[in-house]
Amino acid sequence: MHQKRSQWASNVGFILAAAGSAVGLGNIWKFPGKVGAYGGGAFILCYIIIVALIGFPVMLAELSIGRRTQKNVIGAFRQLDKRFTFVGGIGVLTLFVIMSYYSIVGGWVMKYIWVYASGAHFGAAANPYQTYFADFIAKPVEPLLWGAAFLLLCIYVVVKGVSSGIERVSKVLMPALFLLLLACVIRAVTLPGAKEGLAFMLTIRPESFNGNTLVGALGQAFFSLSVGMGIMVTYGSYVPKDDHLVKSAVSICALDTMVAILAAFAIIPVVFVTLGAEGLGMGGGFAFMALPEVFAGFPGGKLFGLVFFILLFFAALTSAISILESCVAFISEEFHFSRLKSTIALSVPMTVLSAGYSLSQSDARGIKLPWLDFSQGFTMLPMNTVMEKFTDNLMIPLGALAFCLFVGWVWGTKNAVEEIESEGRYPMVMRITWSFIVRFLAPLVIAVILYFTLGRGEGLS
Template sequence: MKEKLENRSQWASNIGFILAASGSAVGLGNIWKFPGKVAAYGGGAFILCYILIVALVGFPVMLAELSLGRATQKNAVGAFRKLNRRWTFAGCIGIVTLFVILSYYTVVGGWVLKYIWVYLTGADFGGGATQYQDYFMNFVSSPIEPLILGVIFLLVCIYVIVRGVSEGIERVSKFLMPCLFVLLIAIVIQSVTLPGAVEGVKYLFTVRPGTVNGDTLVGALGQAFFSLSVGMGIMITYGSYVPKKENLAKSAGVICAVDTMVAILAALAIVPVVFVTLGADSLGQGGGVAFMALPDVFGRMPGGVVFGCLFFMLLFLAALTSAISIMESCVAFLTEEFHLTRLKATILLTLPMLVLSAGYSLSQSSARGINLPWFDFHEGLQMLPMNAVMEKFTDNLMIPLGALFFCLFVGWVWGSKNAVREIENNGEHPFPVKKFGHFLCVFWHLWSSL
């Protein structure tokens, strides 16, 4: 029986799709994780490796996800099941991953709201040499306030999702993404014009031969996959809303370029000013950069209050656009697989997720003792805080696993020829590098299998 797809939601315009998909890719990882990794892996060497990996690995994998979504007109689970029922589990991996990520993304979104409020109201961070660290630790250890702010962040996401694809996600993305770029460029200009910032810029773009090694490549690979939102099913869902007339290869190229540009601009906004104020060692990886190191930097700068407010507004936009894409992928799964309305699906998703979010938030305080077992090949079985286990579960296990199964499926089950046929849309949009793309797909499968 031929499926009826005429009522399938679609993007109203290609620019709307590109902005929404770019918003998914441009997230918290670009704004604080990328600058930290640039510093950790030696500046220009990491940027060079990152750009090459995005072009040679990230782009073909994203394009394959988009083509799978558009070919099947299904969510991540439905797409795999439609083409081969035995591979339905691969889509389920993506949905579970996204559910867990969203549960702690909302908590971090609440942290960002707190800091926006602090800078807007001129609240005092306290005093002493560790004032910013103490303020952050006291806040996240609070049992109530982070949860309330996380719920507020989640409600914003819910409002957008319930309105639908074109009226909700696309319309909001058309407004938020330009705002994000304006804020980011304003911060970059202020950062690179500070006295002494030129040394930080040199550090950022100088390629030191000794820093180009296997660790740098692995770090760039992990950052590229996390940043581009591939391997989790988001781009399958977003691809399913793309009309056949649109050029998928061109769109994927623009999304990768926008994501990379934002990451480099974020590094320009953060690395030089932290480099000259606190030193490169202060650029750790994780939330500490945004919530402890950077407020310290802003506190030492002329006009630091304005700078800080702009930065956390930027961080909020990045978090929101990514959270919306994650929630949409989960809601699309529920609406299509269980025939629920968008509102019912969103409520069904939100209720259990709030429990997981509460666990992530409450486990920030070691006094509460919310610990879970985690097995590491190097460290063995450990008892770790719930927040650490949740992040390791997604970053170290589920995302790499999902990416591996997706690539194996496209390369050897569905077949790269079918993917190329969908990309070209029966010759309407010739894909001149399809042979090269097939080689990259096979190479990535073999590399991932090691």
């Protein structure tokens, strides 16, 4: 018997779920770091322009594929042109690897919520926060247990289904995320001495407009919007034909950008108050090492830290749900499994890969894999680093490039526009501009990203 395909119960639910997918860990701590590294206001302006000119058109292309076919990402490409089924495969593989390590990082966030909520201490070492985090991730079992707890939460939501699970949770978590983020912003900007940080963010310095700022904004915008992985194809496949795709895509991009900018307002003034401008050197462990030190530096810091990590948890959970849903949609539709069986089939290999990612955090274990960097040749890197480079530096931009080339030159922008306009016609200038971006400008931008991440060995996500 043919099973009726799931659909979003409301357009608002779809927008919040898709925005939740786009709003992830990178928005909350990586975006403020990029603002600090690339000149404050100049970076924010570049970011907004690139989201509008590149991110939005690419997202709309993915949504159009999903709604036209009403299938998972692999099934969608097979239906439109069997020769390009591999493009959907790129997306599923990327998402599988991302979910394997995203669940571990989500577990770290849950651990920190417990630390703050229970009143536990980070220790009394010379660098207590850095030492605490290093000791925690080097443990063989505890990070795996927290990661498993995070994965189980995601599985529970996805098994409940599209409207009853994902949409319902998104309608609660996304407004809660905004409220918590606004609370953090209000506390941050009212701290004594916060004006210096605000001035840094709001001042646009001409000398900051350079190649590094542009490439940094390109990478952050591109990876922040959940494009290039097939998530928006899957979410688009649940959109009814009478929903307004363009307005939905605009809303998703706007919400994602708003969260990123609010996160910068919540974090950068606090960093300036406690650590000064030099505190903006934000590495991958910034949220778990530097920020607890920052929070401890002002009154009410423990409460602020608890709220921040709850906020980070909401962002991580909504993104992880979308990643898992895209993988489950592929398994359930292609192999005719139930949602429960599909998640079980995925969770076993994911757990194994997650264990490798977690265990490789300890140098003593020496879990390393080869990685080809065109600027350095083959090198042996820790497994966790290889997994992140594989998805962020290679597969996401490669998948996005394939999506654009497929829509622009194989399926054709004419067919895509026909799907986008199913709820109403748009001015010709908009159709021409969108087609030009998808066919020419977006592929060029993605090629630039690939050059900097592979040719020069620089990570942009």
